[in-house]
Amino acid sequence: MAEEPLETEETGTDLPDGLVPPDEDALESADDSDGLMPPHKEPESSGRGGPVLLRERYLVDSGARLPEFDQPSAKAYAVEDRRDLANKVFALVCTPGVPVRMDDIIAFRTMDFPGVLALIEWEVVPWPPLGQSAMVIVYEKPLGGRVIDRLRRKDVRITEYDVPRRLTEPLIEGLQALNDKIGPHRALRPDNLYYLDADMQEMVLGPHVTAPPGFDQPPDFEPIDRATCQREGRGTGDIRDDVFALGVTIIHIVTGYNPVAKVKPENLIHQRLENGSYTALCGNTRLPLPLIEPLRSMLADDPSVRWNHTEVNNWVTGQKTNPVKKTSSPRAEVPFRFRKREHLTLATLAWHFAQHPSDAVRAVQSDDFVNWIKRYPEGSATLESIRGAVQTAKFHTESYQGSDYFLVSKLSNILDPTAPIRYKDLAFMPDGFGTLLAIHWGLKGDPQEAAQLLAHDIPTLWFTTREKLSRPLLDAQKNIAKLKSLLAINDPGYGLERVVYESNRGFACMSPLIAKSNVVVIEQLLPALELAANSADTSSRPIDRHIAAFIAARFDQDIHPHLKALASPKEDTSIIGMLSLLAFLQWKLRAPSMLALTSWVGGLLGPAINAYHNRHTRDQLEKEIPRLVRKGSLPEIFNMIDDAEKRQEDGEGFRAAQEEWLQAEEEIRDIEGAGEERLTKAERSGQQAAATISIMLGLTVVSILLVMEIM
Amino acid sequence: MAVQNATQGGRDWSKVLGMGTVMVLLAIFSLPTLIVLLPGMLPTGVAKVCDRTDQRYATFCVGGLNLCGVFPYLLKLWTDDHSINAAANIISDIFSILVMYSAAGFGWMMFMAIPPVVSAFLTVLAQRRVTFLRSLQEDIVTEWGPEVSMIDDADSKPAPVANKRR
Numbered sequence: 001m002a003e004e005p006l007e008t009e010e011t012g013t014d015l016p017d018g019l020v021p022p023d024e025d026a027l028e029s030a031d032d033s034d035g036l037m038p039p040h041k042e043p044e045s046s047g048r049g050g051p052v053l054l055r056e057r058y059l060v061d062s063g064a065r066l067p068e069f070d071q072p073s074a075k076a077y078a079v080e081d082r083r084d085l086a087n088k089v090f091a092l093v094c095t096p097g098v099p100v101r102m103d104d105i106i107a108f109r110t111m112d113f114p115g116v117l118a119l120i121e122w123e124v125v126p127w128p129p130l131g132q133s134a135m136v137i138v139y140e141k142p143l144g145g146r147v148i149d150r151l152r153r154k155d156v157r158i159t160e161y162d163v164p165r166r167l168t169e170p171l172i173e174g175l176q177a178l179n180d181k182i183g184p185h186r187a188l189r190p191d192n193l194y195y196l197d198a199d200m201q202e203m204v205l206g207p208h209v210t211a212p213p214g215f216d217q218p219p220d221f222e223p224i225d226r227a228t229c230q231r232e233g234r235g236t237g238d239i240r241d242d243v244f245a246l247g248v249t250i251i252h253i254v255t256g257y258n259p260v261a262k263v264k265p266e267n268l269i270h271q272r273l274e275n276g277s278y279t280a281l282c283g284n285t286r287l288p289l290p291l292i293e294p295l296r297s298m299l300a301d302d303p304s305v306r307w308n309h310t311e312v313n314n315w316v317t318g319q320k321t322n323p324v325k326k327t328s329s330p331r332a333e334v335p336f337r338f339r340k341r342e343h344l345t346l347a348t349l350a351w352h353f354a355q356h357p358s359d360a361v362r363a364v365q366s367d368d369f370v371n372w373i374k375r376y377p378e379g380s381a382t383l384e385s386i387r388g389a390v391q392t393a394k395f396h397t398e399s400y401q402g403s404d405y406f407l408v409s410k411l412s413n414i415l416d417p418t419a420p421i422r423y424k425d426l427a428f429m430p431d432g433f434g435t436l437l438a439i440h441w442g443l444k445g446d447p448q449e450a451a452q453l454l455a456h457d458i459p460t461l462w463f464t465t466r467e468k469l470s471r472p473l474l475d476a477q478k479n480i481a482k483l484k485s486l487l488a489i490n491d492p493g494y495g496l497e498r499v500v501y502e503s504n505r506g507f508a509c510m511s512p513l514i515a516k517s518n519v520v521v522i523e524q525l526l527p528a529l530e531l532a533a534n535s536a537d538t539s540s541r542p543i544d545r546h547i548a549a550f551i552a553a554r555f556d557q558d559i560h561p562h563l564k565a566l567a568s569p570k571e572d573t574s575i576i577g578m579l580s581l582l583a584f585l586q587w588k589l590r591a592p593s594m595l596a597l598t599s600w601v602g603g604l605l606g607p608a609i610n611a612y613h614n615r616h617t618r619d620q621l622e623k624e625i626p627r628l629v630r631k632g633s634l635p636e637i638f639n640m641i642d643d644a645e646k647r648q649e650d651g652e653g654f655r656a657a658q659e660e661w662l663q664a665e666e667e668i669r670d671i672e673g674a675g676e677e678r679l680t681k682a683e684r685s686g687q688q689a690a691a692t693i694s695i696m697l698g699l700t701v702v703s704i705l706l707v708m709e710i711m
Numbered sequence: 712m713a714v715q716n717a718t719q720g721g722r723d724w725s726k727v728l729g730m731g732t733v734m735v736l737l738a739i740f741s742l743p744t745l746i747v748l749l750p751g752m753l754p755t756g757v758a759k760v761c762d763r764t765d766q767r768y769a770t771f772c773v774g775g776l777n778l779c780g781v782f783p784y785l786l787k788l789w790t791d792d793h794s795i796n797a798a799a800n801i802i803s804d805i806f807s808i809l810v811m812y813s814a815a816g817f818g819w820m821m822f823m824a825i826p827p828v829v830s831a832f833l834t835v836l837a838q839r840r841v842t843f844l845r846s847l848q849e850d851i852v853t854e855w856g857p858e859v860s861m862i863d864d865a866d867s868k869p870a871p872v873a874n875k876r877r
Binding site: 610613614615616653654657658660661664665667668671672678679681682683684685686687688689690691693694695696697698699701702705706709 | 764766768769771772773774775776778779782783786790818821822824825826827828829830831833834837840841844845847848851852853854855856858859860
């Protein structure tokens with residue numbers, strides 16, 4: 001079955017120039033971790049390093065690592081507060097190429113969140129060990145250290161009786177505070193809990209802004225739908241996903257180990273899909289009786305019945321709760337064997353099918369499968385849907401809709417409507433598409449598949465198979481439709497670049513010009529371009545597709561006219577569009593003088609100046625530009641180049657000159673084009689002149705003779 | 712229709728009739744004058760026959776000067792002795808005939824010589840005008856750029872001046 005690659009602007013086979021590849025080991029540790037093991041603990045010393053000043057206050061020592069505060073996607077370093085030496089803080093240096101949670105970072109600057117480690121300050125600064133700029137976030141230092149370390153060292157003990165008050169209460173408070181103001185935490189796990197005080201009385205949630213939601217979480221700590229996604233596509237989720245992670249955290253802390261540490265990840269997913277997350281994650285562990293019902297309620301796979309923070313609060317405060325009843329999902333009496341794995345439920349089959357599309361397409365058309373699903377509870381209806389999907393695929397053998405990938409994506413939705421969106425090697429929740437695209441492009445360098453699924457409308461397939469769409473899903477559907485419409489436009493400021501920045505507020509601009517500057521917020525853009533002007537090829541333009549899309553996504557002003565001009569096929573209009581956009585940015589953002597950038601832009605203004613017809617005007621502009629370049633003011637250059645009055649005068653003058661030229665040309669044509677006619681005309685004039693002279697002479701002679709005779 | 716036919720036939724009979732009438736009247740009332748005029752103005756008649764121009768420039772040119780040559784003898788005839796004998800003496804005098812015909816010849820020479828001179832003069836004037844206009848166009852192009860010579864109308868689109876010059 002046919003499958004055509006999507007044509008995108010960039011194939012993305014490589015990372016943007018200058019972007020430093022992430023520390024794969026550190027990132028992979030999230031998946032490998034059992035939740036109890038903190039990230040790398042061995043002390044590290046960087047070959048390159050030195051202090052870095054953040055906001056002219058916090059001195060971050062790039063040579064002094066603090067591994068005990070590391071996040072899977074961010075490394076911790078020692079920080080000195082130059083204004084208050086007693087202030088204990090540390091810094092997390094985020095991995096370039098991984099989107100940060102920018103909205104949360106900004107919210108932390110203006111709001112307090114009890115129960116959550118306080119974010120003090122942030123800035124994107126040049127980071128010597130990476131040789132490029134990185135997002136550095138300063139956090140209050142938890143004096144009691146990591147909870148899991150304290151538990152392991154037996155400095156503190158949390159028993160089953162302490163769970164509600166000493167563990168759950170502070171955490172659910174923090175989760176609730178966050179959820180009420182900005183959203184879920186989505187990084188709750190045992191190694192991300194800290195004691196704020198040295199006495200280990202106040203437990204807080206650790207940092208969560210250094211990576212996309214759920215990105216740093218081991219799959220065990222994610223609800224089953226998000227656990228089967230790639231970690232970059234797990235999506236924002238909501239507080240019920242935090243409650244799930246809280247449930248798993250409680251199991252790990254109470255038992256003191258990970259009950260499923262030795263189970264292979266794919267087997268664990270299979271077990272969770274088949275038997276439910278609670279049963280699978282607890283394994284054979286004997287949990288304290290008072291915790292069984294609350295944990296089963298927190299680990300319910302159906303988010304609509306899973307406890308929310310209110311129920312957890314009720315449990316913590318001893319009020320009446322509504323525990324989730326143990327239910328058994330429908331399953332077949334005999335297993336269906338697919339690629340050496342036996343399946344009793346459609347959910348496991350859908351998950352397994354997605355991993356082997358070609359085999360899956362053959363399997364669903366086999367008699368064995370048909371016989372098996374007919375005996376499955378309500379399997380006949382499912383079989384009809386599957387047959388319909390297969391028939392539709394056969395009608396579209398020449399297009400992507402007839403490909404195995406497309407069909408298996410449909411089959412996955414039919415077999416397990418609660419499963420994430422699955423297409424090719426990708427599995428993600430609808431609210432995780434943005435981060436999926438960003439990570440695939442920013443870290444893996446290949447946005448092709450992520451772009452393809454959007455262009456092929458795969459999310460719409462998923463939404464149509466859902467019986468009921470909740471408010472968050474409706475929002476996600478609307479958002480994906482918006483992204484698809486942006487993808488369809490190929491002008492600068494749109495396309496796949498716009499999609500990635502529009503769907504990731506904390507994703508740095510990937511333009512090769514400024515990749516090393518790690519530009520996350522719009523205010524950083526002009527300084528980064530100013531820096532790039534010193535080393536970039538100044539014959540190229542300072543605005544490429546990435547930068548245009550980044551501005552369009554981040555700048556809260558209407559820049560459509562600028563983008564339209566920028567997209568013009570006429571070079572002078574396009575250059576003026578570029579200048580106007582940069583000038584508008586400098587003016588609106590009140591950016592200081594940009595000498596290098598102005599010089600760079602000034603050198604590109606040839607076509608814009610040549611758009612004036614009058615030579616004197618052009619000479620005058622060319623003389624003026626160096627003076628304005630020395631002022632570093634793009635708005636002034638723009639005002640001079642695109643003066644409406646001057647343009648009108650030039651246009652009118654040009655039209656008059658055109659008319660004059662044409663008149664002269666017509667007269668020349670008359671003179672030169674006449675040829676024989678002109679000669680004939682001249683000869684006739686000569687004959688006329690001769691006749692006239694002769695007549696005049698004759699009359700004169702006659703008159704003289706007459707007069708002489710009379711006299 | 713009759714007038715049209717007469718014109719189309721190449722002979723204007725009213726003119727012939729007019730000329731005939733004048734000749735008859737002259738023969739009746741002033742026969743000596745007619746005797747001098749007829750041979751004296753013969754070159755003009757020949758010129759009229761040879762003249763192919765609509766405006767009969769050759770006829771006027773030869774006729775004007777031929778009249779200059781004939782008129783002194785006519786004047787002498789009218790003032791001295793207006794008789795057939797005197798007229799015959801003038802006509803038979805080789806010198807007088809020579810004067811009359813030389814004047815006509817001079818008229819013919821004028822008709823041959825002046826047109827090329829006038830034509831050359833007009834050509835020089837036209838070339839000077841073209842030079843001036845080219846210079847004006849060049850100034851316009853220098854001031855406003857070569858696109859000033861690009862006219863949208865495809866039929867009348869001239870090439871830029873620089874190209875045209877090459």
